[in-house]
Amino acid sequence: MNSDDDVLDELFSVIEDRKENVPDDSYTASLFTHEKGENAVLEKLGEESTELVLAAKDGDDDELAHEAADIVYHMLVLLAMHDMTVADLREELAERR
Numbered sequence: 001m002n003s004d005d006d007v008l009d010e011l012f013s014v015i016e017d018r019k020e021n022v023p024d025d026s027y028t029a030s031l032f033t034h035e036k037g038e039n040a041v042l043e044k045l046g047e048e049s050t051e052l053v054l055a056a057k058d059g060d061d062d063e064l065a066h067e068a069a070d071i072v073y074h075m076l077v078l079l080a081m082h083d084m085t086v087a088d089l090r091e092e093l094a095e096r097r
């Protein structure tokens, strides 16, 4: 175990907090407040998926990790937009064991 083990839960807590508290300079908060915020998230997920594929094809593992993190972040924002949580994701994965 190390301090990075909780990073998904910590990130999701920050994302959830941005739904209630809206700092001016927060990209995350802007996604929740903008009328087309969900569309922006969906577009990002599409773009980043393509970038992920290209990074894998190029054998660029640093870029692969970067794009994977972008996808996970935007996926968590999308779950929060639907009032879902990381627990829902864990539950779905656990059911597949």
Ligand SMILES: N=c1c2ncn([C@@H]3O[C@H](COP(=O)(O)OP(=O)(O)OP(=O)(O)O)[C@@H](O)[C@H]3O)c2ncn1[C@@H]1O[C@H](COP(=O)(O)O)[C@@H](O)[C@H]1O
Pocket: 011, 014, 015, 018, 025, 026, 027, 028, 029, 044, 051, 069, 070, 073
């Ligand atoms: N994990 C992220 C995160 N990942 C991506 N992004 C933002 O998502 C936006 C779009 O991502 P892109 O990949 O398209 O960024 P890009 O630089 O245009 O393109 P690339 O070259 O990276 O592909 C950028 O503004 C990124 O900064 C993120 N913004 C925030 N977080 C986390 O969310 C927390 C809250 O952040 P605020 O949004 O500042 O409140 C932060 O502490 C971070 O932990």
